[in-house]
Amino acid sequence: MTIDIRTFKIPQSVLVVIHTPALDVLLIERADAPGFWQSVTGSKDTEDEAFATTAAxxxxxxxxxxxxxxxxVLTDWGLENVYEIYPQWRHRYAPGVVRNTERLFGxxxxxPxxxxxSPREHRAQIWLPWVEAAERCFSPSNAEAVLQLPHRQSPQ
Structure with missing residues (x-):
């Protein structure tokens, strides 16, 4: 008898938009999906882990x-996105899990x-002005978060 001891990802994650006061935004390119640029993302390690802990x-x-x-300065924006997990990454979650809740931080x-x-996760980095960064994001929710920056941070 074989026992499956895989640990599935928790479908609760963070999106952290790293930026400067001048609204330059850091994007990182996924190692497993070249051309997919994003902000920092990641799932909780445990159900009871605070989102701020996950973000840090x-x-x-x-x-x-x-x-x-x-x-x-890490700021919890108090916003959450619920989205369908891309099919190519559903195997990381328990069977039947197709939606993720993502908490937004800046x-x-x-x-810059x-x-x-982390080479197993990302292969390149770039700092871009916020509008260009939003255009480069592969994820619509990530692009929308970047576009919120002027309302969240006053340029200096």
Whole structure:
């Protein structure tokens, strides 16, 4: 008898738009889907993990940036998107799970910084002005989050 001990992803995640006060936005390219540019994303590790904890962990894992560093401000936007999980990634979730709830955050940092990517997750990085960044995002919910930046952050 074979026991399946796979751990499925929890269908609750974060999207963290990393940006500067001048509204330059960091995008990272997925390693498993070249050409798919996005902000930092990631699922909760446990059902009871706070979204803010997930956001800070995912930012560090995917970029090496510490959300608590001087001048860095992580903000929970208090918004959630519910969307259908892309078919190519449904195998990561329990059978029958097709929808994900995504909590939106912003991380404002003083200036564009080089980041340390996790090579198993991402292959490239780019800083772009917010409108160009929104146009480059493969995910409509990510693009919409980037387009909200002027309402969330005053340019300096």
């Amino acid at each position: 962990r995912e930012v560090f894992e995917e970029t090496g940036l510490d959300t608590r560093a001087p001048g860095h 991380l404002c940092i003083p200036r 910084l080089p980041v340390t990517l």
